[in-house]
Amino acid sequence: MMKSAQVVTALSALAQPTRLAIFRLLVVRGIDGMAAGQIADKLKVSPANLSFHVKTLTHAGLISQRQDGRFVYYAANFTAMNAMLAYLTENCCAGTACELENKQC
Amino acid sequence: MMKSAQVVTALSALAQPTRLAIFRLLVVRGIDGMAAGQIADKLKVSPANLSFHVKTLTHAGLISQRQDGRFVYYAANFTAMNAMLAYLTENCCAGTACELENKQC
DNA sequence: TAATTGTTTTAATAATTCTTTAATCGTATA
DNA sequence: TATACGATTAAAGAATTATTAAAACAATTA
Numbered sequence: 001m002m003k004s005a006q007v008v009t010a011l012s013a014l015a016q017p018t019r020l021a022i023f024r025l026l027v028v029r030g031i032d033g034m035a036a037g038q039i040a041d042k043l044k045v046s047p048a049n050l051s052f053h054v055k056t057l058t059h060a061g062l063i064s065q066r067q068d069g070r071f072v073y074y075a076a077n078f079t080a081m082n083a084m085l086a087y088l089t090e091n092c093c094a095g096t097a098c099e100l101e102n103k104q105c
Numbered sequence: 106m107m108k109s110a111q112v113v114t115a116l117s118a119l120a121q122p123t124r125l126a127i128f129r130l131l132v133v134r135g136i137d138g139m140a141a142g143q144i145a146d147k148l149k150v151s152p153a154n155l156s157f158h159v160k161t162l163t164h165a166g167l168i169s170q171r172q173d174g175r176f177v178y179y180a181a182n183f184t185a186m187n188a189m190l191a192y193l194t195e196n197c198c199a200g201t202a203c204e205l206e207n208k209q210c
Numbered sequence: 211t212a213a214t215t216g217t218t219t220t221a222a223t224a225a226t227t228c229t230t231t232a233a234t235c236g237t238a239t240a
Numbered sequence: 241t242a243t244a245c246g247a248t249t250a251a252a253g254a255a256t257t258a259t260t261a262a263a264a265c266a267a268t269t270a
Contacts, residue, residue, distance in 0.1 A: 004125060011120035014193070016258080017113050023193070030198030037216060049259065051218050056257095070216050070267045078197075085190050088119070088128070092183075093135035121228085141247060154229065156248050161227095175237045175246050 010084045013060035026076040033075030115189045118165035124158045131181040138180030
């Protein structure tokens with residue numbers, strides 16, 4: 001079970017256009033992930049700025065990194081993402097009668 | 106389909122301890138919602154500060170308001186919440202082979 | 211070892227966000 | 241109409257966050 005402060009950290013990490021784009025890119029990529037330079041090229045962000053943003057996502061636990069030669073690969077952490085999503089819908093409608101109208105809630 | 110900027114607005118709205126608490130409270134409450142003063146009491150937040158935060162959540166489309174006498178009731182907008190959650194998991198792992206390990210992705 | 215490539219860090223500035231207090235607005239009741 | 245109650249707004253200062261450029265670091269190759 002996730003704590004409120006962790007969830008705020010994760011949401012803050014995603015609440016920025018560049019970081020949201022990075023995360024979505026990595027979600028689509030799956031477990032192999034993508035090298036820092038590739039991400040920077042694809043999103044047209046400077047290397048320094050990319051480093052700044054992936055650091056924020058990493059601290060939030062939403063992505064992981066692995067080194068391969070002089071490349072650093074980043075990948076989405078699906079467990080953390082799912083825990084965050086679950087926190088938002090938890091105990092929805094006090095457990096009653098809302099499956100009728102909503103998908104996850 | 107939600108646009109990136111809308112999702113950033115929604116995530117920013119939730120990425121703050123007081124607002125996350127307000128939203129979770131309203132998610133549990135369901136469609137009836139809760140009056141501003143009740144929320145403020147429950148979360149031990151000043152009326153002015155509560156107004157500030159519900160305004161942010163309202164602008165993000167995550168909650169709605171309805172007036173009843175001199176009370177203003179706020180309720181979670183489940184459609185917006187689900188759209189935001191869907192955006193994050195969209196096209197996960199390019200559509201391949203990750204149902205094996207994850208719940209939503 | 212020197213040079214190159216990929217990435218990160220630092221420092222500075224610019225921009226945004228949060229909290230508090232006081233004043234204001236709207237609805238209901240005496 | 242005057243008063244009370246619930247809620248919102250406005251203004252100010254404090255705190256946090258984003259962007260840029262330059263320097264530094266780490267791994268590879270000449």
